[in-house]
Amino acid sequence: MADPGDNATPLLDELEKGPWPSFVTEIKSMASENKMCKDLLGQLEKSYREKRGYWKHGGIVGVMGYGGGVIGRYSFLAEEYPNVAHFHTLRINQPSGWFYTSDAIRGLCDVWEKHGSGLTNMHGSTGDIVFLGTVTDELEPTFAELTEHGFDLGGSGSDMRTPSCCVGPARCEWACYDTLHLTNDLTQTFQDELHRPAFPYKFKFKMAGCPNDCVASIARSDMSIIGTWRDDIRIDQAEVKKYVDGGINIHKDIYANCPTRCISWDGETLTIDNANCVKCMHCINAMPKALRPGTDRGATILLGAKAPIVEGALLGSVLVPFIKIEPPYTELKDLVERIWDFWGEHGKNRERVGELIQRVGLGNFLEAIEVEPLPEMVAHPRENPYVFYEEYFEEGDEDEEEEEDE
Amino acid sequence: MVTDRKTDIGPPNYEQFLPPIVKANYGKWKYHEVLKPGVMVHVGESGDKLFTVRAASPRLLSITKLRAFADLADKYCGGHLRFTSRNNVEFLLTDQANIDPLIADLKKMNHPVGGIGNSISNIVHTQGWVHCHSAATDASGVVKCVMDDLHEYFTEMKLPGKLRVALACCLNMCGAVHCSDIAILGVHRRPPKVDHGKLNKLCEIPSVVSSCPTAAIRPTTVDGKPSVEVDEDLCMFCANCFSVCPSMSISDPLNDGVSIWVGGKVSNARVEPMFSKLAIPYLPNNPPRWPEVVGAVRKIVEVWAEGAHKYERMGEFIARIGWPRFFKLTGIEFTKEHIDDFKHAGLTYKRSAQLRHV
Numbered sequence: 039m040a041d042p043g044d045n046a047t048p049l050l051d052e053l054e055k056g057p058w059p060s061f062v063t064e065i066k067s068m069a070s071e072n073k074m075c076k077d078l079l080g081q082l083e084k085s086y087r088e089k090r091g092y093w094k095h096g097g098i099v100g101v102m103g104y105g106g107g108v109i110g111r112y113s114f115l116a117e118e119y120p121n122v123a124h125f126h127t128l129r130i131n132q133p134s135g136w137f138y139t140s141d142a143i144r145g146l147c148d149v150w151e152k153h154g155s156g157l158t159n160m161h162g163s164t165g166d167i168v169f170l171g172t173v174t175d176e177l178e179p180t181f182a183e184l185t186e187h188g189f190d191l192g193g194s195g196s197d198m199r200t201p202s203c204c205v206g207p208a209r210c211e212w213a214c215y216d217t218l219h220l221t222n223d224l225t226q227t228f229q230d231e232l233h234r235p236a237f238p239y240k241f242k243f244k245m246a247g248c249p250n251d252c253v254a255s256i257a258r259s260d261m262s263i264i265g266t267w268r269d270d271i272r273i274d275q276a277e278v279k280k281y282v283d284g285g286i287n288i289h290k291d292i293y294a295n296c297p298t299r300c301i302s303w304d305g306e307t308l309t310i311d312n313a314n315c316v317k318c319m320h321c322i323n324a325m326p327k328a329l330r331p332g333t334d335r336g337a338t339i340l341l342g343a344k345a346p347i348v349e350g351a352l353l354g355s356v357l358v359p360f361i362k363i364e365p366p367y368t369e370l371k372d373l374v375e376r377i378w379d380f381w382g383e384h385g386k387n388r389e390r391v392g393e394l395i396q397r398v399g400l401g402n403f404l405e406a407i408e409v410e411p412l413p414e415m416v417a418h419p420r421e422n423p424y425v426f427y428e429e430y431f432e433e434g435d436e437d438e439e440e441e442e443d444e
Numbered sequence: 445m446v447t448d449r450k451t452d453i454g455p456p457n458y459e460q461f462l463p464p465i466v467k468a469n470y471g472k473w474k475y476h477e478v479l480k481p482g483v484m485v486h487v488g489e490s491g492d493k494l495f496t497v498r499a500a501s502p503r504l505l506s507i508t509k510l511r512a513f514a515d516l517a518d519k520y521c522g523g524h525l526r527f528t529s530r531n532n533v534e535f536l537l538t539d540q541a542n543i544d545p546l547i548a549d550l551k552k553m554n555h556p557v558g559g560i561g562n563s564i565s566n567i568v569h570t571q572g573w574v575h576c577h578s579a580a581t582d583a584s585g586v587v588k589c590v591m592d593d594l595h596e597y598f599t600e601m602k603l604p605g606k607l608r609v610a611l612a613c614c615l616n617m618c619g620a621v622h623c624s625d626i627a628i629l630g631v632h633r634r635p636p637k638v639d640h641g642k643l644n645k646l647c648e649i650p651s652v653v654s655s656c657p658t659a660a661i662r663p664t665t666v667d668g669k670p671s672v673e674v675d676e677d678l679c680m681f682c683a684n685c686f687s688v689c690p691s692m693s694i695s696d697p698l699n700d701g702v703s704i705w706v707g708g709k710v711s712n713a714r715v716e717p718m719f720s721k722l723a724i725p726y727l728p729n730n731p732p733r734w735p736e737v738v739g740a741v742r743k744i745v746e747v748w749a750e751g752a753h754k755y756e757r758m759g760e761f762i763a764r765i766g767w768p769r770f771f772k773l774t775g776i777e778f779t780k781e782h783i784d785d786f787k788h789a790g791l792t793y794k795r796s797a798q799l800r801h802v
């Protein structure tokens with residue numbers, strides 16, 4: 039029976055206690071039927087004891103014809119835990135919005151029961167379904183069966199990473215464009231860029247249907263597409279009254295929290311100075327039955343967000359203040375191609391687009407991708423007076439100027 | 445043979461997975477209401493009602509559990525389910541009478557329901573010791589301990605606003621934790637140890653040298669073999685060199701640990717998105733229950749829960765009361781490490797005399 043020696047995991051067992059669902063319980067539930075899970079528990083227990091990880095760098099492993107989608111992983115403790123000597127991860131491109139049928143889930147489970155650890159992440163932080171842990175020889179068979187079930191791998195390495203989106207129009211009244219459709223369309227359009235790394239570094243798209251940005255696109259995608267509108271917020275005055283009767287204090291709860299104080303209330307009617315509304319969503323979030331985004335909808339495109347590595351963290355900054363987002367998304371795709379071209383040519387190895395922009399300057403970057411500078415792109419104009427003037431007159435220019443004026 | 449090998453098919457089209465009620469009301473939802481913790485209803489222009497039940501997940505799920513979720517979806521939801529951006533699982537129902545039985549079944553499986561409205565949703569996190577070579581701390585374990593402690597805030601809605609917690613096990617920050625109300629970040633504190641014997645075989649010296657953001661790495665020769673040396677005074681323990689070269693091992697059980705950052709947000713509501721700022725430079729790795737980390741996070745949550753105005757996120761709260769009072773209320777010591785010394789550090793110094801003197 040219970041072997042207090044090799045298989046004991048006293049430290050991990052502590053993580054089966056408490057009300058939150060336990061990942062240890064998940065691994066243990068597979069350990070009797072799957073040797074990888076048993077050895078994973080063993081190695082993890084040792085990590086808990088020694089306070090360090092025991093995984094080596096990934097080697098280059100993958101499926102034929104693809105450069106991305108598999109994270110190679112090998113154990114330092116291969117002799118002690120031979121069943122996790124290889125423990126590679128597959129990233130599988132999720133359906134937009136993370137909707138599934140029970141049959142689709144079961145299909146994925148059947149593939150992974152046969153070919154791997156039976157452990158998953160639903161989902162990785164880029165959005166992919168993560169199949170956690172298998173050996174090199176199982177990669178190709180897993181891939182073959184996945185494609186039979188209609189699934190394909192996601193991105194990894196210096197490629198376009200798997201695009202992902204918020205639940206959008208499928209279940210949210212605030213979605214200002216079809217985040218699911220655009221995500222699926224971009225993913226399908228750029229299959230080659232997704233599977234065959236040819237960029238200086240990774241490139242991520244995230245689509246959020248409104249400025250609440252439930253997928254954190256502004257913080258973690260190179261191109262963040264955030265839904266917005268440019269006409270008036272729709273107001274149902276009767277519902278506003280009901281919120282007031284229900285205890286909302288418009289002055290304190292709404293007006294004082296409106297970034298531009300463009301909303302007012304005279305006890306009867308709610309008025310919004312829409313020209314000064316910056317579409318922050320606060321009033322709509324607070325009174326969802328009374329207020330709704332306008333109907334002239336599109337998106338703001340922001341560029342360049344990234345985590346700290348290598349040159350420090352960045353938030354996305356405005357590239358296109360407003361664009362209509364409608365199939366076949368030609369204008370957007372043309373813009374993306376111009377950005378990739380410039381980045382491909384001028385980006386250094388492991389330089390994200392955001393870092394490239396910092397290096398060459400937003401002004402020069404805009405010129406290269408043929409986008410006009412706009413005041414919406416900056417928090418404020420420059421404060422420093424060292425301007426690299428590029429336009430100036432030379433003697434004799436005046437005559438030409440006058441001619442043009444005629 | 446590979447003749448009928450399929451490639452580049454892309455993901456399955458989401459449309460085939462949408463529940464019929466979602467298809468019928470796609471883009472035509474009118475409003476939603478939170479009915480009780482973890483349960484909301486979306487009402488369509490058509491009058492159709494879609495009920496959502498959101499349940500916690502450890503993110504790392506076995507196929508056994510996924511099959512159990514699939515069975516629940518069959519039993520209550522016509523075979524449909526989805527996952528959220530914070531790794532929760534959501535069941536979409538059309539029959540209101542099914543809500544409570546579903547919640548009861550989820551409870552039996554130890555998956556608490558909550559995370560909607562003014563609550564703490566699931567902690568977005570990364571791989572840690574379960575799968576990554578770079579981890580300075582575990583991910584799933586720390587998350588489990590912190591959420592065990594905070595779960596009342598997941599299953600109830602008693603907070604002034606939303607609170608988003610994220611964890612990344614090293615500075616690569618795969619979970620992009622740098623814009624969270626509370627971020628838990630694994631940190632190394634010692635320079636890499638160079639394996640001079642192997643480096644030249646495993647790594648390209650110029651790319652190791654250029655990987656360092658502070659130019660701390662120089663080419664050198666050790667025992668006749670080309671290698672690199674690290675100027676320890678310049679190293680900020682980012683592990684970027686280790687990412688490009690396995691012979692620059694940086695993990696150090698004695699010194700690796702966790703830092704805590706606060707006050708970031710990504711939504712545009714009220715104030716603009718902002719980065720999280722350093723609250724606690726270092727807490728030890730103390731598995732299996734990380735009591736120091738759990739205690740620190742709870743203290744910060746409680747200070748915010750008690751002091752914040754309605755809607756106020758952590759960063760807005762701190763902006764109103766000021767950083768000095770944040771440190772006073774939380775009892776966290778302010779140290780030299782809290783003061784930025786990287787690029788543009790000067791922008792983070794206090795550049796006015798607007799101070800509170802109480």
Ligand code: HEM
Nearest residue numbers: 162163164258345347569570571575576616617618620687
């Ligand atoms: C230079 C910076 C980065 C490096 C070197 C890096 C490296 C890695 C490595 C080695 C893994 C594999 C972990 C495993 O063994 O499964 C990983 C996983 C992952 N990374 Fe990164 N990463 C970086 C930044 C980021 C950022 C900024 C994001 C997202 C915004 C990200 C998203 C992911 C995701 C989604 C995974 C899959 C596993 C998970 O969800 O935890 N990475 N990364």
Ligand code: HEM
Nearest residue numbers: 205250251252253254323528529530531532565710711713
């Ligand atoms: C009340 C109506 C709202 C609905 C229906 C809604 C919908 C959602 C959904 C479906 C998710 C994914 C949930 C999860 O992963 O657990 C989410 C996450 C999120 N929401 Fe909302 N949201 C709402 C309001 C807001 C508001 C008011 C804010 C900001 C103040 C906001 C900010 C976020 C953020 C930051 C995330 C997490 C993103 C991440 O880090 O993954 N949401 N929201």
Ligand code: SF4
Nearest residue numbers: 204210247248251252
């Ligand atoms: S980002 Fe906006 S549209 Fe998308 S789910 Fe969140 S609130 Fe809805």
Ligand code: SF4
Nearest residue numbers: 296315316318319321
């Ligand atoms: S959306 Fe924001 S800026 Fe616009 S009126 Fe409402 S609170 Fe004010």
Ligand code: SF4
Nearest residue numbers: 576578579613614618
């Ligand atoms: S944050 Fe660091 S340690 Fe964690 S999964 Fe990403 S690269 Fe690995």
Ligand code: SF4
Nearest residue numbers: 656679680682683685
């Ligand atoms: S850890 Fe970072 S700062 Fe230190 S030597 Fe390596 S790359 Fe340079």
